[in-house]
Amino acid sequence: MPELPEVETVKNGIIPLLEGRRLFRVIQRRDKLRIPLPDNFAERLTGRKVERITRRAKYLLLQLDGAEILICHLGMSGKMTLVAAKDRNKPDEFEKHDHIILETDAHDLVIFNDPRRFGLMTLCKTEELDQHALFHHMGPEPLGNEFNAEYLMGKIEKRRSPIKTILLDQRVVVGLGNIYVCEALFLAGISPEKKAHDLMPDEVEKIVPIIRNVLQKAIAAGGSTLKDYAHVDGELGYFQHEFKVYGREGESCENALCNHKIVRITISNRSTFYCPSCQD
DNA sequence: CAAAGCTCCTGACCGC
DNA sequence: TGCGGTCAGGAGCTTT
Numbered sequence: 566m567p568e569l570p571e572v573e574t575v576k577n578g579i580i581p582l583l584e585g586r587r588l589f590r591v592i593q594r595r596d597k598l599r600i601p602l603p604d605n606f607a608e609r610l611t612g613r614k615v616e617r618i619t620r621r622a623k624y625l626l627l628q629l630d631g632a633e634i635l636i637c638h639l640g641m642s643g644k645m646t647l648v649a650a651k652d653r654n655k656p657d658e659f660e661k662h663d664h665i666i667l668e669t670d671a672h673d674l675v676i677f678n679d680p681r682r683f684g685l686m687t688l689c690k691t692e693e694l695d696q697h698a699l700f701h702h703m704g705p706e707p708l709g710n711e712f713n714a715e716y717l718m719g720k721i722e723k724r725r726s727p728i729k730t731i732l733l734d735q736r737v738v739v740g741l742g743n744i745y746v747c748e749a750l751f752l753a754g755i756s757p758e759k760k761a762h763d764l765m766p767d768e769v770e771k772i773v774p775i776i777r778n779v780l781q782k783a784i785a786a787g788g789s790t791l792k793d794y795a796h797v798d799g800e801l802g803y804f805q806h807e808f809k810v811y812g813r814e815g816e817s818c819e820n821a822l823c824n825h826k827i828v829r830i831t832i833s834n835r836s837t838f839y840c841p842s843c844q845d
Numbered sequence: 846c847a848a849a850g851c852t853c854c855t856g857a858c859c860g861c
Numbered sequence: 862t863g864c865g866g867t868c869a870g871g872a873g874c875t876t877t
Contacts, residue, residue, distance in 0.1 A: 599850090599851080639849090640850060681850095683874075835850095
């Protein structure tokens, strides 16, 4: 999916349509996604006001009136499609994997589509969010102050797993997925296979701002793709972006003076791309 | 054959 | 040696 920057972009894309609006109609076309949808899900959402939309980790949080939160996760293949009221077909036509459709009181549509159904939607009382099973063991946000070199050192100094695996662990830090971990490790010159406890203090110091930077640049890139939806009509989800190593197996390393090729290996069952010369 | 995420299971290991 | 807790690695969910 959608890692943190993509979720942030989806958030920014749906805010203009949803924030401050009431849900006029909700269509639920399946019983369950990754987990079962709540009982009477559509009925419970209908008529509710969406007060504010935020993001925590890779989750979208729609604060509803009545002190309840609609939790959304896009999984690996989830996306949101926006259809402006004026662009709707006479009878609405939905795609095979359009699972949940939100229609606002302005009659715009936000369609949640997810072929693999690794995504989810559920409801939670606002005050119970932090204790919710999906949230209670989450680590800090990578863009917040709590995520710093001292914190990260404490998390990795006793871990024998590859640093890549540790950075993918949402208990250590949230929001990073396979792509941005590969990118950050390349930019830091650290091999994804390096054991976490073998990182030097200067490497830990270095990778924190690199992680922040790679995410912030991707968020900015997502923001510019949003301009394509100025007329409120389009798909929000994974967006293609310039990657230095991800998906570039066999291509030349981007670093000047390096004439090596990007290699693909598998770490914890996930494809991992890196430059064997620049990262060690 | 691979895929952007996440959870669950098993077996190994650790300290008391 | 036994016990509970933590850690590491792998399978699996599902569709295109």
